Each structure stands twice: as structure tokens, then as C-alpha cells.
Amino acid sequence: MSAETSLIKARGARIELAQVRKEYADSVAVDDVSLVIEPGEFMTLLGPSGSGKTTTLNIIAGFTAATSGTLTIDGTQMQNLPPHRRDIGMVFQHYALFPHMTVAENVAFPLKQRKVPRARRAEMVEAALETVRLGGYGHRRPRELSGGQQQRVALARAVVYEPSVLLMDEPLGALDKKLRESLQLEIKRVHQEVGSTFVFVTHDQEEALVLSDRIAVFNDGAIQQVGTASELYEKPQSLFVAEFLGESSTVRGRVEPDGDDSCLRVGDRTVRAAGRLAEGSAAAIVVRPEHLRVQPVTQPTAPGANALPARVTQEIYLGSGRKLEVALPDGTVLLAREQADRLSGVRRGDEVTVVWDADRGVLLDDSSCSTHPPASGDRTPVTTAEKSGR
Numbered sequence: 001m002s003a004e005t006s007l008i009k010a011r012g013a014r015i016e017l018a019q020v021r022k023e024y025a026d027s028v029a030v031d032d033v034s035l036v037i038e039p040g041e042f043m044t045l046l047g048p049s050g051s052g053k054t055t056t057l058n059i060i061a062g063f064t065a066a067t068s069g070t071l072t073i074d075g076t077q078m079q080n081l082p083p084h085r086r087d088i089g090m091v092f093q094h095y096a097l098f099p100h101m102t103v104a105e106n107v108a109f110p111l112k113q114r115k116v117p118r119a120r121r122a123e124m125v126e127a128a129l130e131t132v133r134l135g136g137y138g139h140r141r142p143r144e145l146s147g148g149q150q151q152r153v154a155l156a157r158a159v160v161y162e163p164s165v166l167l168m169d170e171p172l173g174a175l176d177k178k179l180r181e182s183l184q185l186e187i188k189r190v191h192q193e194v195g196s197t198f199v200f201v202t203h204d205q206e207e208a209l210v211l212s213d214r215i216a217v218f219n220d221g222a223i224q225q226v227g228t229a230s231e232l233y234e235k236p237q238s239l240f241v242a243e244f245l246g247e248s249s250t251v252r253g254r255v256e257p258d259g260d261d262s263c264l265r266v267g268d269r270t271v272r273a274a275g276r277l278a279e280g281s282a283a284a285i286v287v288r289p290e291h292l293r294v295q296p297v298t299q300p301t302a303p304g305a306n307a308l309p310a311r312v313t314q315e316i317y318l319g320s321g322r323k324l325e326v327a328l329p330d331g332t333v334l335l336a337r338e339q340a341d342r343l344s345g346v347r348r349g350d351e352v353t354v355v356w357d358a359d360r361g362v363l364l365d366d367s368s369c370s371t372h373p374p375a376s377g378d379r380t381p382v383t384t385a386e387k388s389g390r
């Protein structure tokens with residue numbers, strides 16, 4: 001890209017939602033959402049369908065009015081400002097290009113609306129198309145482009161006027177997996193190039209992990225936790241967040257006090273985790289698959305490590321290693337991941353010991369969590385595919 005045709009780097013705006021609530025006649029779509037999005041940040045709103053992500057995005061855009069609470073952008077109250085005066089670009093799941101216009105005319109449309117002079121318009125359109133790697137495609141019609149290319153045109157149209165905020169609502173939801181992954185990298189690069197504040201909505205946790213500076217996890221209209229991908233993965237503050245992001249194994253039991261650590265009674269065994277919860281309360285320990293080791297029952301366990309008897313129920317080949325599903329005596333299924341150069345040698349059907357270090361388990365309250373059924377002997381882990389709705 002030459003210097004003359006590059007977009008002027010936009011100054012990202014600071015977005016602040018304070019105690020935002022949106023009620024409909026028979027439901028509460030968004031309940032007391034407070035969130036600060038820093039200038040130039042890539043923030044993803046992640047959560048299952050119906051959790052309030054689109055409503056929150058539409059409140060920022062101005063398409064939906066909040067019932068109560070405040071929205072400020074760069075310190076200015078937005079309540080009475082219509083969408084077209086908010087300096088916001090938007091990309092939707094369905095590209096919504098004008099079919100009768102060329103690609104260049106589509107991208108020029110917002111510039112015309114803003115009365116940018118014709119000569120300058122041509123330069124800006126070319127720069128925006130270069131930014132999404134569609135330089136030279138200006139004369140085509142949308143129907144002459146693939147779905148992925150059409151979505152890149154929509155992205156060019158949203159960034160062409162250098163808005164300080166770009167909102168995207170599941171923009172890759174209609175594309176197949178391979179294309180989605182390549183466009184994720186494009187969007188990440190475009191974000192770094194244009195400098196606007198990006199707010200991105202998805203229900204796909206892998207997509208959120210790839211793209212975001214920070215992620216706000218939504219459930220039932222409320223934000224459960226806000227943090228970087230690694231903060232949410234390593235230090236989830238609730239079972240919902242632990243189980244929604246990445247793969248995890250959950251061991252449930254009751255808290256018993258034991259010195260500085262908290263002890264959990266699981267069947268006839270006791271396991272430990274850092275952190276404390278009230279004695280006797282229902283609790284869970286969440287462990288990531290890479291921290292669970294599966295070993296033959298004959299192998300002694302290191303002192304201090306947590307160990308539970310189990311049986312291997314599934315071996316899954318991953319190329320880079322393998323994943324094992326093991327079942328505890330009560331039916332709880334745990335996942336362990338083994339690297340190709342550190343395979344344990346246990347097979348499906350083997351009686352084994354699952355082992356993990358106490359500081360690799362996250363102790364969480366299990367009393368108010370509604371994401372799992374009441375105690376039963378047959379729990380299966382939620383897989384990534386189920387969480388993504390695929």
C-alpha cells in the first residue's frame with residue numbers, strides 16, 4: 001500500500017456503559033451491564049444465544065434505547081444522539097451490500113452521505129479496499145464475489161470513513177470454518193491498521209480467544225467476567241466462565257476445612273485446591289485438560305498431588321497428541337490431553353489414576369450455578385462444538 005492511498009489512522013474512542021438495563025414487555029434483555037472499553041481496544045462480547053450481546057451492541061450503536069443506565073463515548077452522553085451522528089461503523093452477519101452497485105460504489109456510499117468531495121472519495125475507497133486486500137475489485141458487483149469477499153467489502157465500507165468505533169455482530173457467522181479462520185486474521189490485522197475501537201459479538205469462544213484484547217462473557221443478560229483470554233482461561237471466577245471458555249474438567253463435591261487449603265470431598269476421596277470456600281458448601285474444582293495426567297494404577301502418585309481412581313472411556317487422536325476421556329466411579333467424565341512425545345500408554349478400558357497438582361485446580365462455588373443438571377450419575381463434559389452451536 002502506498003502512503004498516498006493509506007487510510008488515516010483513526011483515533012479509537014473510549015466507550016463506557018454504566019448500569020445499562022434493557023427491558024422488554026415480558027423480559028429483561030440486558031441487566032445492569034457496566035463496561036469500559038478503552039480507546040483502540042478490541043473487545044469481544046461473548047456468550048450463548050439470547051444472553052444480551054446484540055442488545056448491548058445495538059445500545060452502543062443507537063438502534064436500541066436503554067431502559068435505564070448511561071452510555072458515554074469519549075465522555076459524551078449518547079442518549080439523544082441518533083446512530084448516524086455517533087461516528088460508528090457497523091458490520092452485520094449478513095453483508096447487506098447494495099446488489100445493484102459496484103464494490104467501489106458500495107464502499108463510497110457512506111462517504112457520499114457524509115458529502116466527501118468526489119476526488120477524495122475515490123482515494124479513500126481505494127485505500128479501504130487495499131486495507132481488506134481487495135484492491136482492483138472496485139468494478140465488480142457483489143454477486144461476482146465469494147461470501148468471504150463480500151464480507152470484506154462490508155468491512156471496507158465500515159472502515160472507509162475512519163470511524164472511531166467499529167461494531168460487528170457475528171460477522172463471520174454465515175461462513176464456513178476455514179474461511180472464518182482466515183477472516184479472523186484479516187479482521188485482527190485491519191484492527192491494528194485502522195486504530196478504531198472494535199466491539200465484536202460472537203457466541204464462538206475460539207473466535208473470541210483469537211481476536212480479542214479483552215472478552216466480556218455474557219450470560220442471562222449480565223456480564224459474568226471481563227478479562228484477557230488468559231485471565232478468563234486461567235482464573236475463571238465462576239463455573240459458567242470456566243466451562244464456556246476452552247475445555248475443562250469439573251469435579252464436584254463438598255468443602256471440608258484443611259489448614260490453608262480447601263479440601264473437597266469427592267466420593268470417598270479428598271482433593272485439594274488453592275482458595276477457600278465456606279465449610280460444607282457445594283463446590284467444584286475445574287482443571288484444564290493439559291494439567292490432568294492419566295497413569296496406570298500401579299504407578300505411585302507424587303506426594304501432595306490430587307489423585308482419583310477412574311477408567312479410560314475414550315481415546316481421541318489429535319495429531320499433536322491425544323485426548324483421553326476418563327470416567328470417575330460416579331460417572332463424572334474428565335478430559336486429559338497428552339502431548340505426542342509424552343504419551344502415557346494407557347488404553348481404553350484401563351483402570352487408571354487421574355492426577356493433578358493442587359495449584360492447577362480452580363476452586364469455584366457450585367451452589368448457584370444453573371448451567372448443569374442436579375446431581376446425577378451420568379455427566380458428560382460440554383464440548384466446544386456444542387458451545388459454539390455447531
Ligand code: ADP
Pocket residue numbers: 024025027028029030047048049050051052053054055056
Ligand atoms: P444475543 O445477541 O446474545 O443472542 P439478544 O441481545 O438478541 O441476545 O437478546 C437478549 C434477550 O432479549 C433474548 O431473550 C431475546 O429474546 C430478548 N429480545 C431481544 N430483542 C427483543 C425485542 N425486540 N423484543 C422482545 N425481546 C427481545
Ligand code: MG
Pocket residue numbers: 053054055
Ligand atoms: Mg445476537
